[in-house]
Amino acid sequence: xxxxxxxxxxxxxxxxxxxxxxxxxxxxxxxxxxxxxxxxxxxxxxxxxxxxxxxxxxxxxxxxxxxxxxxxxxxxxxxxxxxxxxxxxxxxxxxxxxxxxxxxxxxxxxxxxxxxxxxxxxxxxxxxxxxxxxxxxxxxxxxxxxxxxxxxxxxxxxxxxxxxxxxxxxxxxxxxxxxxxxxxxxxxxxxxxxxxxxxxxxxxxxxxxxxxxxxxxxxxxxxxxxxxxxxxxxxxxxxxxxxxxxxxxxxxxxxxxx
Ligand code: GBP
Ligand code: ZN
Numbered sequence: 001x002x003x004x005x006x007x008x009x010x011x012x013x014x015x016x017x018x019x020x021x022x023x024x025x026x027x028x029x030x031x032x033x034x035x036x037x038x039x040x041x042x043x044x045x046x047x048x049x050x051x052x053x054x055x056x057x058x059x060x061x062x063x064x065x066x067x068x069x070x071x072x073x074x075x076x077x078x079x080x081x082x083x084x085x086x087x088x089x090x091x092x093x094x095x096x097x098x099x100x101x102x103x104x105x106x107x108x109x110x111x112x113x114x115x116x117x118x119x120x121x122x123x124x125x126x127x128x129x130x131x132x133x134x135x136x137x138x139x140x141x142x143x144x145x146x147x148x149x150x151x152x153x154x155x156x157x158x159x160x161x162x163x164x165x166x167x168x169x170x171x172x173x174x175x176x177x178x179x180x181x182x183x184x185x186x187x188x189x190x191x192x193x194x195x196x197x198x199x200x201x202x203x204x205x206x207x208x209x210x211x212x213x214x215x216x217x218x219x220x221x222x223x224x225x226x227x228x229x230x231x232x233x234x235x236x237x238x239x240x241x242x243x244x245x246x247x248x249x250x251x252x253x254x255x256x257x258x
Contacts, residue, residue, distance in 0.1 A: 053134025
């Protein structure tokens with residue numbers, strides 16, 4: 001499995017996933033199709049399918065164009081009505097094949113949008129796990145609750161995604177890491193792992209490099225939205241339950257000026 005970042009728009013990422021045995025590839029949220037098609041050509045791969053995480057234009061807005069540019073391409077997403085250009089819907093638990101050696105598992109991760117899908121990709125034996133989380137899970141953060149509740153985001157982040165194997169590599173939809181880690185320090189000023197990752201992330205961005213991927217293990221140590229069962233954080237924000245903490249931290253981040 002090969003994964004390439006394709007920076008788009010201001011701070012979005014599309015990704016190209018290649019099954020090396022066949023040269024077949026998938027494009028995740030190809031909002032600027034020319035860029036991901038260029039990346040595929042550069043690596044001698046053929047894009048066979050699109051994986052759309054959610055209906056927002058900065059993720060699904062390139063689907064119609066990529067359908068014109070790549071005849072026969074399948075465009076997967078959570079909804080035929082809402083996701084522009086969607087040809088095939090996926091539900092939680094659906095599996096897709098990519099080339100001969102890769103498997104893609106659709107995970108319904110609602111709250112940022114109702115039909116949001118994350119895609120868990122492994123080789124056929126379950127090795128090299130990677131998950132494409134769109135705007136549900138960001139590095140050290142999460143998406144705004146546009147179409148859902150704290151209960152749903154808790155299920156999506158702290159149950160569905162947190163249950164994936166610890167080494168799973170996380171590829172998210174935006175480069176928000178530095179801001180998110182700065183906010184994380186307002187919640188946990190003494191968390192050494194956050195301090196270390198913030199210095200590293202600033203250096204990456206300075207050098208024009210991505211801060212992605214992270215891993216589930218790193219997020220459990222540094223992402224305040226995945227640490228809502230931590231008693232020290234519960235005390236700090238004055239809440240008794242994980243869901244209340246999640247609701248409260250999201251509210252704080254919505255109003256945080258950074
Ligand atoms: C920043 O932090 O850099 N510019 C600010 C925040 C995802 S994009 C921008 C922002 O609000 N981003 C959204 C988000 O969820 N951020 C998490 C956070 O702030 O912690 N989008 O483009 C957003 O989903 C969109 C598109 C939204 C169509 C609604 C519609 Br309709
Ligand atoms: Zn979004």
